Amino acid sequence: MEEKRYRHEYKYPLTHGQALIENAKINAVASRDSHTGADGSYQIRSLYFDDYQNSCYMSNENGVDEREKFRIRIYNHSTERITLECKEKYRGMTHKxxxxxxxSQCEKLMRGEIPSDITKEQRVLHRLAYLMAVRLMRPAVIVEYERIPYVYRMQDANVRVTFDRKILSGSDVRAFLDERIAGRGILPVGTELMEVKFDSFLPxxxxxxxxxxxxxxxxxxxxxxxRKFQVRQKR
Incomplete structure:
Protein backbone atom coordinates (compact mmCIF):
# COMPACT_ATOMS: atom_id res chain seq x y z
CA MET A 1 0.00 0.00 0.00
CA GLU A 2 1.29 3.46 -0.93
CA GLU A 3 2.49 5.52 2.03
CA LYS A 4 0.38 8.58 2.75
CA ARG A 5 2.12 11.90 2.25
CA TYR A 6 0.78 14.63 4.50
CA ARG A 7 1.08 18.34 3.69
CA HIS A 8 1.23 21.49 5.78
CA GLU A 9 -1.76 23.76 5.36
CA TYR A 10 -2.12 27.29 6.72
CA LYS A 11 -5.16 29.53 6.31
CA TYR A 12 -5.33 33.32 6.54
CA PRO A 13 -8.58 35.35 6.56
CA LEU A 14 -7.86 38.57 4.66
CA THR A 15 -9.44 41.97 4.36
CA HIS A 16 -9.92 43.26 0.82
CA GLY A 17 -6.80 45.42 1.15
CA GLN A 18 -4.68 42.54 2.43
CA ALA A 19 -5.93 40.30 -0.37
CA LEU A 20 -4.89 42.83 -3.02
CA ILE A 21 -1.38 43.10 -1.53
CA GLU A 22 -0.85 39.35 -1.08
CA ASN A 23 -2.25 38.52 -4.51
CA ALA A 24 0.10 40.99 -6.19
CA LYS A 25 3.13 39.65 -4.32
CA ILE A 26 2.33 35.99 -5.01
CA ASN A 27 1.63 36.77 -8.67
CA ALA A 28 5.19 38.09 -9.00
CA VAL A 29 6.86 34.81 -7.96
CA ALA A 30 4.36 32.04 -8.73
CA SER A 31 2.40 30.79 -11.75
CA ARG A 32 -1.37 30.63 -12.13
CA ASP A 33 -2.84 27.15 -12.11
CA SER A 34 -3.22 25.91 -15.69
CA HIS A 35 -6.92 25.11 -15.17
CA THR A 36 -7.99 28.70 -14.56
CA GLY A 37 -10.11 30.71 -16.95
CA ALA A 38 -9.36 34.02 -18.65
CA ASP A 39 -9.79 35.90 -15.35
CA GLY A 40 -7.34 33.60 -13.54
CA SER A 41 -9.99 31.88 -11.42
CA TYR A 42 -12.41 28.96 -11.39
CA GLN A 43 -15.44 28.04 -9.34
CA ILE A 44 -15.44 25.12 -6.94
CA ARG A 45 -18.56 23.45 -5.60
CA SER A 46 -18.36 20.65 -3.02
CA LEU A 47 -21.00 18.43 -1.45
CA TYR A 48 -19.90 17.37 2.05
CA PHE A 49 -21.11 14.31 3.96
CA ASP A 50 -21.69 13.73 7.66
CA ASP A 51 -23.20 10.97 9.79
CA TYR A 52 -26.29 10.81 11.99
CA GLN A 53 -24.34 12.26 14.95
CA ASN A 54 -22.77 15.11 12.95
CA SER A 55 -19.40 13.61 13.85
CA CYS A 56 -17.45 15.49 11.16
CA TYR A 57 -18.90 18.80 12.26
CA MET A 58 -18.35 18.11 15.98
CA SER A 59 -14.77 16.89 15.40
CA ASN A 60 -14.03 20.19 13.69
CA GLU A 61 -15.72 22.23 16.41
CA ASN A 62 -13.85 20.40 19.16
CA GLY A 63 -10.50 20.55 17.38
CA VAL A 64 -10.06 16.78 17.15
CA ASP A 65 -6.69 16.33 15.46
CA GLU A 66 -7.23 13.02 13.69
CA ARG A 67 -10.29 13.33 11.49
CA GLU A 68 -11.56 12.85 7.94
CA LYS A 69 -14.13 14.52 5.67
CA PHE A 70 -15.73 13.25 2.47
CA ARG A 71 -16.87 15.50 -0.36
CA ILE A 72 -17.90 15.37 -4.00
CA ARG A 73 -16.31 18.15 -6.02
CA ILE A 74 -17.05 19.74 -9.39
CA TYR A 75 -15.57 22.75 -11.17
CA ASN A 76 -17.35 25.56 -13.03
CA HIS A 77 -20.72 23.75 -12.80
CA SER A 78 -19.42 21.04 -15.14
CA THR A 79 -20.23 17.33 -14.70
CA GLU A 80 -17.44 16.24 -17.06
CA ARG A 81 -15.12 15.79 -14.11
CA ILE A 82 -16.71 14.65 -10.84
CA THR A 83 -14.40 13.64 -8.02
CA LEU A 84 -15.04 12.06 -4.63
CA GLU A 85 -12.39 13.15 -2.14
CA CYS A 86 -11.42 12.21 1.40
CA LYS A 87 -9.48 14.86 3.28
CA GLU A 88 -7.71 13.61 6.38
CA LYS A 89 -6.07 15.64 9.13
CA TYR A 90 -3.37 14.20 11.38
CA ARG A 91 -1.08 16.09 13.75
CA GLY A 92 -1.92 19.38 12.12
CA MET A 93 -1.14 18.16 8.59
CA THR A 94 -3.47 17.10 5.78
CA HIS A 95 -3.70 14.33 3.21
CA LYS A 96 -6.16 14.16 0.32
CA SER A 104 -24.88 8.23 -12.13
CA GLN A 105 -22.84 7.44 -9.01
CA CYS A 106 -22.90 11.11 -8.04
CA GLU A 107 -26.68 11.32 -8.38
CA LYS A 108 -27.12 8.24 -6.21
CA LEU A 109 -24.82 9.62 -3.52
CA MET A 110 -26.76 12.90 -3.59
CA ARG A 111 -29.90 10.90 -2.73
CA GLY A 112 -28.09 9.13 0.09
CA GLU A 113 -27.92 5.85 -1.85
CA ILE A 114 -24.88 3.58 -2.17
CA PRO A 115 -23.94 2.97 -5.84
CA SER A 116 -24.00 -0.68 -6.90
CA ASP A 117 -21.31 -0.30 -9.58
CA ILE A 118 -18.27 0.62 -7.45
CA THR A 119 -15.01 -0.52 -9.04
CA LYS A 120 -11.99 -1.80 -7.11
CA GLU A 121 -10.03 1.30 -8.15
CA GLN A 122 -12.55 3.60 -6.42
CA ARG A 123 -11.05 3.17 -2.97
CA VAL A 124 -12.43 6.41 -1.57
CA LEU A 125 -15.91 5.45 -2.74
CA HIS A 126 -15.52 2.04 -1.05
CA ARG A 127 -14.69 3.81 2.23
CA LEU A 128 -17.63 6.22 1.93
CA ALA A 129 -20.02 3.38 1.05
CA TYR A 130 -18.93 1.54 4.20
CA LEU A 131 -19.58 4.64 6.35
CA MET A 132 -22.95 5.20 4.66
CA ALA A 133 -23.90 1.67 5.69
CA VAL A 134 -22.58 1.63 9.26
CA ARG A 135 -22.61 5.33 10.25
CA LEU A 136 -25.52 6.48 8.07
CA MET A 137 -23.25 8.99 6.35
CA ARG A 138 -25.33 11.26 4.12
CA PRO A 139 -24.99 14.52 2.12
CA ALA A 140 -25.01 17.43 4.57
CA VAL A 141 -24.11 20.77 2.97
CA ILE A 142 -22.96 22.41 -0.26
CA VAL A 143 -19.92 24.70 -0.14
CA GLU A 144 -19.32 26.93 -3.18
CA TYR A 145 -16.68 29.56 -3.82
CA GLU A 146 -14.47 31.25 -6.40
CA ARG A 147 -10.74 30.42 -6.28
CA ILE A 148 -7.62 32.14 -7.64
CA PRO A 149 -4.85 29.51 -7.48
CA TYR A 150 -1.06 29.86 -7.75
CA VAL A 151 1.61 27.16 -7.98
CA TYR A 152 5.23 27.65 -6.89
CA ARG A 153 7.72 24.94 -7.77
CA MET A 154 11.48 25.30 -7.40
CA GLN A 155 13.95 22.49 -6.68
CA ASP A 156 12.36 20.46 -3.85
CA ALA A 157 9.70 23.07 -3.05
CA ASN A 158 6.07 22.35 -3.92
CA VAL A 159 3.84 25.19 -2.76
CA ARG A 160 0.25 26.04 -3.63
CA VAL A 161 -1.28 29.39 -2.66
CA THR A 162 -4.97 30.04 -3.24
CA PHE A 163 -7.35 32.94 -2.67
CA ASP A 164 -10.99 31.96 -2.04
CA ARG A 165 -13.83 34.46 -2.17
CA LYS A 166 -17.64 34.59 -2.41
CA ILE A 167 -17.96 31.53 -0.16
CA LEU A 168 -21.56 30.29 -0.04
CA SER A 169 -23.29 27.67 2.11
CA GLY A 170 -26.19 25.75 0.54
CA SER A 171 -28.57 23.50 2.45
CA ASP A 172 -30.48 22.00 -0.49
CA VAL A 173 -28.15 19.08 -1.31
CA ARG A 174 -30.50 18.03 -4.15
CA ALA A 175 -29.39 21.16 -6.06
CA PHE A 176 -25.71 20.21 -6.09
CA LEU A 177 -25.56 19.75 -9.88
CA ASP A 178 -27.81 22.70 -10.72
CA GLU A 179 -26.41 25.69 -12.60
CA ARG A 180 -27.13 27.93 -9.62
CA ILE A 181 -27.75 27.19 -5.96
CA ALA A 182 -29.49 29.14 -3.23
CA GLY A 183 -27.01 29.92 -0.49
CA ARG A 184 -25.86 32.37 2.15
CA GLY A 185 -22.47 34.02 2.41
CA ILE A 186 -20.38 33.00 5.41
CA LEU A 187 -17.85 35.86 5.40
CA PRO A 188 -18.25 39.63 5.67
CA VAL A 189 -18.42 41.37 2.28
CA GLY A 190 -14.92 41.91 0.89
CA THR A 191 -13.28 39.24 3.05
CA GLU A 192 -11.24 36.48 1.39
CA LEU A 193 -9.40 33.39 2.54
CA MET A 194 -5.79 32.70 1.58
CA GLU A 195 -4.54 29.12 1.91
CA VAL A 196 -0.87 28.12 1.77
CA LYS A 197 -0.09 24.42 1.25
CA PHE A 198 3.36 22.88 1.04
CA ASP A 199 5.19 19.58 1.52
CA SER A 200 8.36 19.50 3.60
CA PHE A 201 9.34 23.17 3.78
CA LEU A 202 8.23 26.69 2.88
CA PRO A 203 10.78 28.57 0.73
CA ARG A 227 -22.55 23.92 8.53
CA LYS A 228 -22.48 25.99 11.72
CA PHE A 229 -25.66 27.95 11.01
CA GLN A 230 -27.38 24.86 9.62
CA VAL A 231 -26.63 22.65 12.64
CA ARG A 232 -27.55 25.27 15.23
CA GLN A 233 -30.88 25.88 13.52
CA LYS A 234 -31.79 22.23 14.08
CA ARG A 235 -30.88 22.18 17.79
Whole structure:
Protein backbone atom coordinates (compact mmCIF):
# COMPACT_ATOMS: atom_id res chain seq x y z
CA MET A 1 0.00 0.00 0.00
CA GLU A 2 1.29 3.46 -0.93
CA GLU A 3 2.49 5.52 2.03
CA LYS A 4 0.38 8.58 2.75
CA ARG A 5 2.12 11.90 2.25
CA TYR A 6 0.78 14.63 4.50
CA ARG A 7 1.08 18.34 3.69
CA HIS A 8 1.23 21.49 5.78
CA GLU A 9 -1.76 23.76 5.36
CA TYR A 10 -2.12 27.29 6.72
CA LYS A 11 -5.16 29.53 6.31
CA TYR A 12 -5.33 33.32 6.54
CA PRO A 13 -8.58 35.35 6.56
CA LEU A 14 -7.86 38.57 4.66
CA THR A 15 -9.44 41.97 4.36
CA HIS A 16 -9.92 43.26 0.82
CA GLY A 17 -6.80 45.42 1.15
CA GLN A 18 -4.68 42.54 2.43
CA ALA A 19 -5.93 40.30 -0.37
CA LEU A 20 -4.89 42.83 -3.02
CA ILE A 21 -1.38 43.10 -1.53
CA GLU A 22 -0.85 39.35 -1.08
CA ASN A 23 -2.25 38.52 -4.51
CA ALA A 24 0.10 40.99 -6.19
CA LYS A 25 3.13 39.65 -4.32
CA ILE A 26 2.33 35.99 -5.01
CA ASN A 27 1.63 36.77 -8.67
CA ALA A 28 5.19 38.09 -9.00
CA VAL A 29 6.86 34.81 -7.96
CA ALA A 30 4.36 32.04 -8.73
CA SER A 31 2.40 30.79 -11.75
CA ARG A 32 -1.37 30.63 -12.13
CA ASP A 33 -2.84 27.15 -12.11
CA SER A 34 -3.22 25.91 -15.69
CA HIS A 35 -6.92 25.11 -15.17
CA THR A 36 -7.99 28.70 -14.56
CA GLY A 37 -10.11 30.71 -16.95
CA ALA A 38 -9.36 34.02 -18.65
CA ASP A 39 -9.79 35.90 -15.35
CA GLY A 40 -7.34 33.60 -13.54
CA SER A 41 -9.99 31.88 -11.42
CA TYR A 42 -12.41 28.96 -11.39
CA GLN A 43 -15.44 28.04 -9.34
CA ILE A 44 -15.44 25.12 -6.94
CA ARG A 45 -18.56 23.45 -5.60
CA SER A 46 -18.36 20.65 -3.02
CA LEU A 47 -21.00 18.43 -1.45
CA TYR A 48 -19.90 17.37 2.05
CA PHE A 49 -21.11 14.31 3.96
CA ASP A 50 -21.69 13.73 7.66
CA ASP A 51 -23.20 10.97 9.79
CA TYR A 52 -26.29 10.81 11.99
CA GLN A 53 -24.34 12.26 14.95
CA ASN A 54 -22.77 15.11 12.95
CA SER A 55 -19.40 13.61 13.85
CA CYS A 56 -17.45 15.49 11.16
CA TYR A 57 -18.90 18.80 12.26
CA MET A 58 -18.35 18.11 15.98
CA SER A 59 -14.77 16.89 15.40
CA ASN A 60 -14.03 20.19 13.69
CA GLU A 61 -15.72 22.23 16.41
CA ASN A 62 -13.85 20.40 19.16
CA GLY A 63 -10.50 20.55 17.38
CA VAL A 64 -10.06 16.78 17.15
CA ASP A 65 -6.69 16.33 15.46
CA GLU A 66 -7.23 13.02 13.69
CA ARG A 67 -10.29 13.33 11.49
CA GLU A 68 -11.56 12.85 7.94
CA LYS A 69 -14.13 14.52 5.67
CA PHE A 70 -15.73 13.25 2.47
CA ARG A 71 -16.87 15.50 -0.36
CA ILE A 72 -17.90 15.37 -4.00
CA ARG A 73 -16.31 18.15 -6.02
CA ILE A 74 -17.05 19.74 -9.39
CA TYR A 75 -15.57 22.75 -11.17
CA ASN A 76 -17.35 25.56 -13.03
CA HIS A 77 -20.72 23.75 -12.80
CA SER A 78 -19.42 21.04 -15.14
CA THR A 79 -20.23 17.33 -14.70
CA GLU A 80 -17.44 16.24 -17.06
CA ARG A 81 -15.12 15.79 -14.11
CA ILE A 82 -16.71 14.65 -10.84
CA THR A 83 -14.40 13.64 -8.02
CA LEU A 84 -15.04 12.06 -4.63
CA GLU A 85 -12.39 13.15 -2.14
CA CYS A 86 -11.42 12.21 1.40
CA LYS A 87 -9.48 14.86 3.28
CA GLU A 88 -7.71 13.61 6.38
CA LYS A 89 -6.07 15.64 9.13
CA TYR A 90 -3.37 14.20 11.38
CA ARG A 91 -1.08 16.09 13.75
CA GLY A 92 -1.92 19.38 12.12
CA MET A 93 -1.14 18.16 8.59
CA THR A 94 -3.47 17.10 5.78
CA HIS A 95 -3.70 14.33 3.21
CA LYS A 96 -6.16 14.16 0.32
CA UNK A 97 -7.11 11.03 -1.61
CA UNK A 98 -9.61 10.95 -4.46
CA UNK A 99 -11.59 8.74 -6.83
CA UNK A 100 -13.28 9.87 -10.07
CA UNK A 101 -16.97 8.97 -10.02
CA UNK A 102 -19.61 8.82 -12.75
CA UNK A 103 -22.59 11.13 -13.05
CA SER A 104 -24.88 8.23 -12.13
CA GLN A 105 -22.84 7.44 -9.01
CA CYS A 106 -22.90 11.11 -8.04
CA GLU A 107 -26.68 11.32 -8.38
CA LYS A 108 -27.12 8.24 -6.21
CA LEU A 109 -24.82 9.62 -3.52
CA MET A 110 -26.76 12.90 -3.59
CA ARG A 111 -29.90 10.90 -2.73
CA GLY A 112 -28.09 9.13 0.09
CA GLU A 113 -27.92 5.85 -1.85
CA ILE A 114 -24.88 3.58 -2.17
CA PRO A 115 -23.94 2.97 -5.84
CA SER A 116 -24.00 -0.68 -6.90
CA ASP A 117 -21.31 -0.30 -9.58
CA ILE A 118 -18.27 0.62 -7.45
CA THR A 119 -15.01 -0.52 -9.04
CA LYS A 120 -11.99 -1.80 -7.11
CA GLU A 121 -10.03 1.30 -8.15
CA GLN A 122 -12.55 3.60 -6.42
CA ARG A 123 -11.05 3.17 -2.97
CA VAL A 124 -12.43 6.41 -1.57
CA LEU A 125 -15.91 5.45 -2.74
CA HIS A 126 -15.52 2.04 -1.05
CA ARG A 127 -14.69 3.81 2.23
CA LEU A 128 -17.63 6.22 1.93
CA ALA A 129 -20.02 3.38 1.05
CA TYR A 130 -18.93 1.54 4.20
CA LEU A 131 -19.58 4.64 6.35
CA MET A 132 -22.95 5.20 4.66
CA ALA A 133 -23.90 1.67 5.69
CA VAL A 134 -22.58 1.63 9.26
CA ARG A 135 -22.61 5.33 10.25
CA LEU A 136 -25.52 6.48 8.07
CA MET A 137 -23.25 8.99 6.35
CA ARG A 138 -25.33 11.26 4.12
CA PRO A 139 -24.99 14.52 2.12
CA ALA A 140 -25.01 17.43 4.57
CA VAL A 141 -24.11 20.77 2.97
CA ILE A 142 -22.96 22.41 -0.26
CA VAL A 143 -19.92 24.70 -0.14
CA GLU A 144 -19.32 26.93 -3.18
CA TYR A 145 -16.68 29.56 -3.82
CA GLU A 146 -14.47 31.25 -6.40
CA ARG A 147 -10.74 30.42 -6.28
CA ILE A 148 -7.62 32.14 -7.64
CA PRO A 149 -4.85 29.51 -7.48
CA TYR A 150 -1.06 29.86 -7.75
CA VAL A 151 1.61 27.16 -7.98
CA TYR A 152 5.23 27.65 -6.89
CA ARG A 153 7.72 24.94 -7.77
CA MET A 154 11.48 25.30 -7.40
CA GLN A 155 13.95 22.49 -6.68
CA ASP A 156 12.36 20.46 -3.85
CA ALA A 157 9.70 23.07 -3.05
CA ASN A 158 6.07 22.35 -3.92
CA VAL A 159 3.84 25.19 -2.76
CA ARG A 160 0.25 26.04 -3.63
CA VAL A 161 -1.28 29.39 -2.66
CA THR A 162 -4.97 30.04 -3.24
CA PHE A 163 -7.35 32.94 -2.67
CA ASP A 164 -10.99 31.96 -2.04
CA ARG A 165 -13.83 34.46 -2.17
CA LYS A 166 -17.64 34.59 -2.41
CA ILE A 167 -17.96 31.53 -0.16
CA LEU A 168 -21.56 30.29 -0.04
CA SER A 169 -23.29 27.67 2.11
CA GLY A 170 -26.19 25.75 0.54
CA SER A 171 -28.57 23.50 2.45
CA ASP A 172 -30.48 22.00 -0.49
CA VAL A 173 -28.15 19.08 -1.31
CA ARG A 174 -30.50 18.03 -4.15
CA ALA A 175 -29.39 21.16 -6.06
CA PHE A 176 -25.71 20.21 -6.09
CA LEU A 177 -25.56 19.75 -9.88
CA ASP A 178 -27.81 22.70 -10.72
CA GLU A 179 -26.41 25.69 -12.60
CA ARG A 180 -27.13 27.93 -9.62
CA ILE A 181 -27.75 27.19 -5.96
CA ALA A 182 -29.49 29.14 -3.23
CA GLY A 183 -27.01 29.92 -0.49
CA ARG A 184 -25.86 32.37 2.15
CA GLY A 185 -22.47 34.02 2.41
CA ILE A 186 -20.38 33.00 5.41
CA LEU A 187 -17.85 35.86 5.40
CA PRO A 188 -18.25 39.63 5.67
CA VAL A 189 -18.42 41.37 2.28
CA GLY A 190 -14.92 41.91 0.89
CA THR A 191 -13.28 39.24 3.05
CA GLU A 192 -11.24 36.48 1.39
CA LEU A 193 -9.40 33.39 2.54
CA MET A 194 -5.79 32.70 1.58
CA GLU A 195 -4.54 29.12 1.91
CA VAL A 196 -0.87 28.12 1.77
CA LYS A 197 -0.09 24.42 1.25
CA PHE A 198 3.36 22.88 1.04
CA ASP A 199 5.19 19.58 1.52
CA SER A 200 8.36 19.50 3.60
CA PHE A 201 9.34 23.17 3.78
CA LEU A 202 8.23 26.69 2.88
CA PRO A 203 10.78 28.57 0.73
CA UNK A 204 12.07 31.86 2.17
CA UNK A 205 10.66 33.72 -0.84
CA UNK A 206 7.12 32.64 0.03
CA UNK A 207 7.67 33.00 3.79
CA UNK A 208 8.66 36.66 3.35
CA UNK A 209 5.51 37.33 1.34
CA UNK A 210 3.42 36.19 4.31
CA UNK A 211 5.04 38.73 6.65
CA UNK A 212 2.27 41.32 6.41
CA UNK A 213 1.12 43.35 9.41
CA UNK A 214 -2.11 41.96 10.84
CA UNK A 215 -1.78 38.66 8.98
CA UNK A 216 -2.37 35.67 11.25
CA UNK A 217 -2.85 31.98 10.51
CA UNK A 218 -6.27 30.61 11.45
CA UNK A 219 -7.99 27.26 11.94
CA UNK A 220 -10.66 28.54 9.53
CA UNK A 221 -12.73 25.77 7.94
CA UNK A 222 -15.10 26.57 5.08
CA UNK A 223 -17.00 23.35 5.77
CA UNK A 224 -17.38 24.14 9.48
CA UNK A 225 -18.68 27.66 8.98
CA UNK A 226 -21.04 26.55 6.23
CA ARG A 227 -22.55 23.92 8.53
CA LYS A 228 -22.48 25.99 11.72
CA PHE A 229 -25.66 27.95 11.01
CA GLN A 230 -27.38 24.86 9.62
CA VAL A 231 -26.63 22.65 12.64
CA ARG A 232 -27.55 25.27 15.23
CA GLN A 233 -30.88 25.88 13.52
CA LYS A 234 -31.79 22.23 14.08
CA ARG A 235 -30.88 22.18 17.79
Missing amino acids: SSSPITL DEIYQILQLEGLKASTFSKYYLC
